[in-house]
Amino acid sequence: MGTLKPLIIGELVAKHPVIQGGMGVGISLSSLAGAVAKAGGIGIISTAQIGFREPDFKENPLEANLRAIGQEMKKAREIAPEGIIGFNIMVATKSYASYVKKAVKAGADLIISGAGLPVSLPEYVAEAAEEAGVALKTKIAPIVSTVKSAMVICKMWDRKYHQAPDLVVVEGPLAGGHLGFSREDLVNLGVDTDDVDSTYKQAEYEEEVKGIIRLVKEYGDKYNKVIPVVTAGGIYSHEDVMHQLSLGADGVQVATRFVTTDECDAPEAFKQAYLHAKKEDIVITKSPVGMPGRAIKNPFLKTVGDTPFRLEHCYQCLDKCDRKTIPYCITKALVNSAEGRTEDGLVFCGSKAHLAARMETVEEVMKDLVGEN
CATH class of the missing domain: 3.20.20.70 (Aldolase class I)
Structure with missing residues (x-):
C-alpha cells in the first residue's frame, strides 16, 4: 500500500x-x-x-x-x-x-x-x-x-x-x-x-x-x-x-x-458501551441546547423526559441553555458517562460506533x- x-x-x-x-x-x-x-x-x-x-x-x-x-x-x-x-x-x-x-x-x-x-x-x-x-x-x-x-x-x-x-x-x-x-x-x-x-x-x-x-x-x-x-x-x-x-x-x-x-x-464503561452497541442502538436525539446529537440508546435516553426535570445546579457550560425548559442538564449527563455511570448518562458517538x-x-x-x- x-x-x-x-x-x-x-x-x-x-x-x-x-x-x-x-x-x-x-x-x-x-x-x-x-x-x-x-x-x-x-x-x-x-x-x-x-x-x-x-x-x-x-x-x-x-x-x-x-x-x-x-x-x-x-x-x-x-x-x-x-x-x-x-x-x-x-x-x-x-x-x-x-x-x-x-x-x-x-x-x-x-x-x-x-x-x-x-x-x-x-x-x-x-x-x-x-x-x-x-x-x-x-x-x-x-x-x-x-x-x-x-x-x-x-x-x-x-x-x-x-x-x-x-x-x-x-x-x-x-x-x-x-x-x-x-x-x-x-x-x-x-x-x-x-x-x-x-x-x-x-x-x-x-x-x-x-x-x-x-x-x-x-x-x-x-x-x-x-x-x-x-x-x-x-x-x-x-x-x-x-x-x-x-x-x-x-x-x-x-x-x-x-x-x-x-x-x-474515557472510562472502561464508556468504551464497553461502544463495544456492545448494535447498529439499531445508535440514534439521533435532541440535546438540551436544541441541536440534534448522535448517541447510543441506553436507559438514560429511554427514560429522559418521563418525569419533570428540575435543575439542581448550573455548571455554566453553554450560552444558549434555557434552564426552565431543558429536559436534562447536559453537563451532568456527560459527566456521569465520563465517570463511568453510562446508564445514567449521555454516550455520544458517531454513526459507525457499532463497528467497534x-x-x-x-x-x-x-x-x-x-x-x-
Whole structure:
C-alpha cells in the first residue's frame, strides 16, 4: 500500500493526514491526544468541561476548566514532545474567548472551533499572543457543514481581519455528538435514525463537500496560501479515508474509532458501551441546547423526559441553555458517562460506533486508517 501524503498546515507537518476529533467532557484529553500526536497524527483535546475532575469544578467551573487546559496540554506534550497538539473549543461555550486565550497561552498548535460560527476566533487568538508577549503561532480552523457556513466565515474573516483560515474542517451528518445540522437539514439529507446507512443521501452531500473545497481554494489563492480541507463524520476504515481523499479532501478527522483504544481518556464503561452497541442502538436525539446529537440508546435516553426535570445546579457550560425548559442538564449527563455511570448518562458517538469489535492501541488504529497494516 502506498504512503499517504502528510497533512501540512502552514509550518505544521503531520506525518499522517489524520486529525483525532475532539470529544468533550473527559473523552479526548491528554492521553488520547498525546498518543495520536506521537503516532504521527494531530491530537486534539476537547475543552468542553475539561476540568470536571477538579475539586472546585462545581463551585468554579470556569476557573477549573481554564486550569485544566494548561494541565492537559502539559501532559500531552510530555507524551509527544514533537507532535502536533491542539484544542477543540465550542463557540457555544460560555466565556468562549477565555477558553481560546488560555489554549493559545498553553501552547496550542491548532484550535478547531465549531458548535456555532467562530466569527471572532482570529481576534481572540491574536489578543492572547499579544498578552503573552509571544509570536502568534496557533493555527485556527472553523468547523463547517455547508458551503453557506464556510462562505460566512471566510467572508467575515477576510473583511474584518484580512485573513483566511489555516485549515477548514467539514463535518458531515454521520458525525458523533452535536451535529451542525438542524433536524430539517438531516431529513432533507435523508438521514433516518433507524436506518442511517441506506437513507443518507451521500452523493448529494459529497457535492456540498466539493463546493466547500472550491470555495476554500478561492480564499487560499487570495491570500497566497494552501488551506487544507479535512472531512469528518462516519470515517472509520482505510477505505473511508481513501474515499474522502478521492473527493479532494487533504485529510480526515476521526473520533469514534479512537474511543475504543487503550489510550483514550474515557472510562472502561464508556468504551464497553461502544463495544456492545448494535447498529439499531445508535440514534439521533435532541440535546438540551436544541441541536440534534448522535448517541447510543441506553436507559438514560429511554427514560429522559418521563418525569419533570428540575435543575439542581448550573455548571455554566453553554450560552444558549434555557434552564426552565431543558429536559436534562447536559453537563451532568456527560459527566456521569465520563465517570463511568453510562446508564445514567449521555454516550455520544458517531454513526459507525457499532463497528467497534475490540480494544486497540492508537498506533494500531493509525496504521489501519492510513493503510500500513
